[in-house]
Amino acid sequence: MSNNPKIMTIRTGILEENDRRAQILRRNFAKNKTTVINVVSSPGSGKTELLTVVSRELITKGLHVCAIVGDLSTDHDAKRLASSGAHTYQINTHGACHLDARMVKQGLKTLPWRDADILFIENVGNLVCPASYDLGETKRMVLMAVTEGEDKPLKYPTMFHSADICVISKIDLASVAEFDEQKAIQNIYDVNPDILIVKTSAKKRIGIEELVTNLLAK
Numbered sequence: 001m002s003n004n005p006k007i008m009t010i011r012t013g014i015l016e017e018n019d020r021r022a023q024i025l026r027r028n029f030a031k032n033k034t035t036v037i038n039v040v041s042s043p044g045s046g047k048t049e050l051l052t053v054v055s056r057e058l059i060t061k062g063l064h065v066c067a068i069v070g071d072l073s074t075d076h077d078a079k080r081l082a083s084s085g086a087h088t089y090q091i092n093t094h095g096a097c098h099l100d101a102r103m104v105k106q107g108l109k110t111l112p113w114r115d116a117d118i119l120f121i122e123n124v125g126n127l128v129c130p131a132s133y134d135l136g137e138t139k140r141m142v143l144m145a146v147t148e149g150e151d152k153p154l155k156y157p158t159m160f161h162s163a164d165i166c167v168i169s170k171i172d173l174a175s176v177a178e179f180d181e182q183k184a185i186q187n188i189y190d191v192n193p194d195i196l197i198v199k200t201s202a203k204k205r206i207g208i209e210e211l212v213t214n215l216l217a218k
């Protein structure tokens, strides 16, 4: 973190501008009755795998699903997610470690989001930068895979504090990873006592129905 006042002022300006853009997005999403979920985690925690399974489930229920996917490069995740039947749009950030509200607005131009009941925004895999960028979402969902260790909420408190839902993902691997579930849950609640915790396995379809119910809850 720089102590240079000029750099600090520019940083604050960027975040304030992003907050203004995000508020406009939020108003438009609410007016359109589209639930928007900003999905964040470390790289490889299982965001795309989970969203693919969840989107398929939502589409089976007759809901319309769109997704914006952020990565530094490649369109792999948008393609994977599209296999669920969701309309997807890939954003390549070319080095930026997070999505911002301006990028989301750009992505919306090519998606039929006004027909969507739910819009997922899969953020760039990173537990630091995306925490500061409001995307106008209805809910923020953070994933923590059982293979990452129980201490992630304590090491990255801003992200866990700012989230509404915490998914403990890859629960099918809990025993091989010697995952201490009680310790992990305690760490999550220590940082955010109001957060909702759901345990899932996208591979074994555990916790998917419970997650869908909570995503759709007002």
Ligand SMILES: Nc1nc2c(ncn2[C@@H]2O[C@H](COP(=O)(O)OP(=O)(O)OP(=O)(O)O)[C@@H](O)[C@H]2O)c(=O)[nH]1
Pocket (backbone or CB within 6 Å): 041, 042, 043, 044, 045, 046, 047, 048, 049, 050, 077, 124, 125, 126, 169, 170, 171, 172, 173, 200, 201, 202, 203, 204
């Ligand atoms: N065993 C198991 N593996 C999983 C599960 N979910 C995802 N994986 C695997 O974990 C790896 C990463 O999953 P992704 O869905 O690509 O993770 P991601 O968070 O989208 O990754 P980035 O977009 O790169 O940040 C892949 O090899 C998946 O097959 C799960 O529930 N159980």
Ligand SMILES: [Mg+2]
Pocket (backbone or CB within 6 Å): 047, 048, 049, 077, 122
């Ligand atoms: Mg992904």
